[in-house]
Amino acid sequence: MRKPNCGLCTRTGQSCTFPTKRKTPQRRRQESQIDSQKLERLVSLLESRLSDGQDIDMLLSQTEQLPRVNDTYTPNSLDREQDQPMRDDSADESQSEIIVMGTSIMGEDSTSPASTFRSTERDIPTWLGIPVPVLTELIHLFFAKTQGWLPLLHRPRFSARFMKNGVFEERNHSNTEALLLCGMFALAARHSTNSWFHGIPAPDRGQGFMEKANTYYEKCQSDQAPTLEYLQGCILLAAYEYASGPSHRAWILAGVCVRLAYDLNLCNMDEQDESKDWSVLEEQRRAFWITWEVDTFGSLMSRRPSSINRSMMVVKLPVSDEVWFADQPVESPIIDPRPSEVWKILLESQNQDPRAWFLVANILLSVASEFAAGRFTCQRDKEELVDAITCFSLVMSQRFTLETLERETPSGDAARHNWIIGIHLMVTCARTTIQASFKPQSPEVLSPPRHLSRIFYHWYPDYIPVCQPFLACCLLSDRAYPSKEMADAPYTGYHNSDLVSLVLSQYASVWNLASIVINLRASLMRHDKDNSFEKRFALFFPSRVPNNRKDDKPTIGGLDGGELRVENVSAESSSSDSELQQLLQPTELGDAQTLMTELANMAGRGLPRYVQGDTQPDWNSGLSLNFLDDDHQHLNYLQL
Numbered sequence: 001m002r003k004p005n006c007g008l009c010t011r012t013g014q015s016c017t018f019p020t021k022r023k024t025p026q027r028r029r030q031e032s033q034i035d036s037q038k039l040e041r042l043v044s045l046l047e048s049r050l051s052d053g054q055d056i057d058m059l060l061s062q063t064e065q066l067p068r069v070n071d072t073y074t075p076n077s078l079d080r081e082q083d084q085p086m087r088d089d090s091a092d093e094s095q096s097e098i099i100v101m102g103t104s105i106m107g108e109d110s111t112s113p114a115s116t117f118r119s120t121e122r123d124i125p126t127w128l129g130i131p132v133p134v135l136t137e138l139i140h141l142f143f144a145k146t147q148g149w150l151p152l153l154h155r156p157r158f159s160a161r162f163m164k165n166g167v168f169e170e171r172n173h174s175n176t177e178a179l180l181l182c183g184m185f186a187l188a189a190r191h192s193t194n195s196w197f198h199g200i201p202a203p204d205r206g207q208g209f210m211e212k213a214n215t216y217y218e219k220c221q222s223d224q225a226p227t228l229e230y231l232q233g234c235i236l237l238a239a240y241e242y243a244s245g246p247s248h249r250a251w252i253l254a255g256v257c258v259r260l261a262y263d264l265n266l267c268n269m270d271e272q273d274e275s276k277d278w279s280v281l282e283e284q285r286r287a288f289w290i291t292w293e294v295d296t297f298g299s300l301m302s303r304r305p306s307s308i309n310r311s312m313m314v315v316k317l318p319v320s321d322e323v324w325f326a327d328q329p330v331e332s333p334i335i336d337p338r339p340s341e342v343w344k345i346l347l348e349s350q351n352q353d354p355r356a357w358f359l360v361a362n363i364l365l366s367v368a369s370e371f372a373a374g375r376f377t378c379q380r381d382k383e384e385l386v387d388a389i390t391c392f393s394l395v396m397s398q399r400f401t402l403e404t405l406e407r408e409t410p411s412g413d414a415a416r417h418n419w420i421i422g423i424h425l426m427v428t429c430a431r432t433t434i435q436a437s438f439k440p441q442s443p444e445v446l447s448p449p450r451h452l453s454r455i456f457y458h459w460y461p462d463y464i465p466v467c468q469p470f471l472a473c474c475l476l477s478d479r480a481y482p483s484k485e486m487a488d489a490p491y492t493g494y495h496n497s498d499l500v501s502l503v504l505s506q507y508a509s510v511w512n513l514a515s516i517v518i519n520l521r522a523s524l525m526r527h528d529k530d531n532s533f534e535k536r537f538a539l540f541f542p543s544r545v546p547n548n549r550k551d552d553k554p555t556i557g558g559l560d561g562g563e564l565r566v567e568n569v570s571a572e573s574s575s576s577d578s579e580l581q582q583l584l585q586p587t588e589l590g591d592a593q594t595l596m597t598e599l600a601n602m603a604g605r606g607l608p609r610y611v612q613g614d615t616q617p618d619w620n621s622g623l624s625l626n627f628l629d630d631d632h633q634h635l636n637y638l639q640l
Contacts (some may be wrong), residue, residue: 002179010301052341098603127170128182128212134196135168135185138466142188148415149468150187150239151318151355154283155325175219176229182213185425187243190510191466206240213237231260231287245516246301246536254298257291258307267292268314270334278329284453286318289359289486290369295364297470300369303538317346317360320353321415332356339367339381339388354400354419361426363394364389366428372437372481373402373543382437389430396423402458417460424455429477436481456499461506469511475500477515479524479540487542589621 005348009016117508124131139162143155160180163169173181186206189197217237220230234257241250261267274281292308299306316332323330332351336342342363346356367385371377400420428451452475501523507514520533524540534541 003446008507022321061236083364089101091249125170127168128178131187132168132170133194134192134194135170135181136163136166136183137192137194138185138188139163139168141191142184144264145191145466146184146187146467147321148420150290151234151321152277152286153184155321170411175216176223176227176233177234179213179216180236181228182209182216182235183240185209186213187236188238192474202510203244203508203515209239210237222508224264226260228284228287228444231264231291233258234260235287235290235294235587239290241292242297242513246298251298251302254291254294256305258295259290261288261308266315267308267312267396270316279327280322282319283326285315289318293362293470300366301473301537301539303373303543306366310366315338317326317356318353319353320355329351334490335359335363337363337367339364339385343388353397354416354423358419358422358426359391361430363391365426365430365433368433369539372433374586377437386434389427389434393427393431396427400424402454405458414460414466417463417501420469421455421459421463422468424451425471427473428452428455429474429480432477435482453499456503457501464503465510467507469507469513472504472507472511472514472517473537473539475504475522476521476540480544481539484542582628 002015003018008014055302123176126131126132143153147153147155157275159166162177178244186209189205189209190202192205213233217233223230234253238253241247241253244250260358266283266284269281269284269288292313293305298304313335316334319332327374330350332343333349336345342360344350346360349356353382364385368389371385373381399625400423402424405417405420501518504514504518504521508518516533520537520540523531523533531541
């Protein structure tokens with residue numbers, strides 16, 4: 001076999017000398033191979049930029065599959081290695097790169113396109129699938145827009161417990177904590193403009209949180225001992241349900257709140273001096289009063305008995321949020337539910353917060369509502385209630401006039417503004433309720449509440465959505481407790497219907513309850529026979545049970561005593577009168593002891609009341625309210 005000659009030997013005529021043993025080629029430095037230190041540095045960089053560990057695992061698995069330069073050698077490559085000069089090690093490190101999913105991550109360059117590799121959702125921590133920034137915003141919205149009409153939580157204590165550096169702290173929460181948080185988020189979400197709620201109407205933005213809250217509510221039911229935190233969570237659920245419209249579930253939740261409040265002894269918590277922290281006691285009082293409000297609202301709308309007995313309440317009225325958050329104790333009186341006492345209970349008190357006065361107005365309205373819906377009433381109680389409402393109206397005209405609201409800036413305290421508006425709305429409803437209790441036979445006797453125009457004039461439109469949603473029902477106060485005649489008569493509503501419609505529309509922008517009230521109002525105007533609202537809003541429909549009142553006697557203002565004679569006295573009273581007169585005027589002198597015995601026996605059956613002289617008005621006659629027939633409508637019994 002002929003040996004090959006190189007080009008040089010061929011030109012010079014010489015033969016090539018071949019070595020007997022081939023020299024082992026020297027391997028070049030592995031500049032393209034990634035050493036362990038560089039790989040650890042790159043992995044550390046990725047871990048700092050990526051939040052999902054699966055991305056790191058994928059990156060490492062693909063890195064191990066990268067081909068190494070020294071794994072394969074060809075003759076051409078060997079020639080290139082011999083001809084190509086050595087590169088500096090530092091240059092090799094700066095040029096080394098990893099190709100992952102078409103993205104080049106260069107060294108430790110902070111401007112690397114790695115930022116496009118991760119998604120926004122993966123970097124932000126979440127709780128229950130909701131980004132923490134959204135939950136943080138909802139917490140701030142709750143205390144800014146919901147706490148004003150639902151003053152339930154102590155903000156400093158809440159922030160110390162659930163937030164860190166002003167941001168919601170995501171962690172494993174207990175069932176009661178999750179119930180409380182979801183209830184807050186459900187009420188506050190309607191005020192959020194975050195893109196997370198894009199495409200969801202404002203009144204429905206809290207529905208997802210409400211479903212989660214119901215899940216935790218069911219889990220909490222297995223707990224043995226009730227806690228204040230559990231009660232607060234149930235209060236938030238009940239408030240949300242009623243703000244969405246009266247329903248069976250709202251009624252049941254209100255009852256659960258009442259039972260929990262009773263179980264925690266909140267109904268008589270101020271019966272004796274407690275050595276507990278004043279701020280903690282104030283939080284308990286607030287839980288009780290909101291429970292009472294929710295229970296009262298549900299009972300009033302459905303014309304059902306309330307679950308809380310006012311005569312057994314021994315609870316102080318709440319103070320303002322400012323002094324509560326600042327931990328500055330303020331003396332506040334224990335509520336006295338008697339109308340003759342409750343209207344003046346705050347006159348000399350250190351507590352002059354409009355919220356406390358609003359609760360007093362609410363108590364007067366609840367008493368008036370029970371009087372209007374009750375079958376057996378006392379004339380003395382009626383007169384006491386009328387006087388109390390009148391006195392309270394006079395006090396309000398001096399302390400919380402609507403004109404003072406004109407001097408407040410629109411960016412002022414919305415909660416204070418709305419509580420003052422609420423006081424005047426409550427007084428207006430109480431007046432209308434008292435008038436309705438006289439059962440006029442024609443709708444013309446009850447004049448619509450024209451005072452509403454003045455209230456609307458001083459109510460900032462921006463404050464309406466952050467006002468207590470239950471007050472939307474006050475705008476139909478002229479239709480409360482209607483008689484059968486009023487229900488059949490044409491109903492055009494309030495004399496300025498556009499004002500009511502606009503206020504309800506402002507309410508309805510965030511509260512479903514106002515939308516339902518709008519539909520209810522339209523239904524009443526159409527005289528719908530098959531009305532689905534009657535069960536939920538029985539207040540605005542005639543009672544199915546005839547109301548045969550057993551009033552002692554009516555209040556007839558401006559009536560001369562000569563106009564009331566013996567013929568207006570009931571048969572039972574007349575019989576008793578004649579029997580007593582026979583005893584007092586015997587035909588012959590009898591035994592005094594026998595006479596006293598007979599008097600005692602009559603006292604056991606109930607002695608009739610007597611009028612001193614024939615010229616005095618017979619206020620104690622047994623005249624019933626049926627005396628108000630068509631012939632006596634000129635007698636205006638109540639002018640508030």
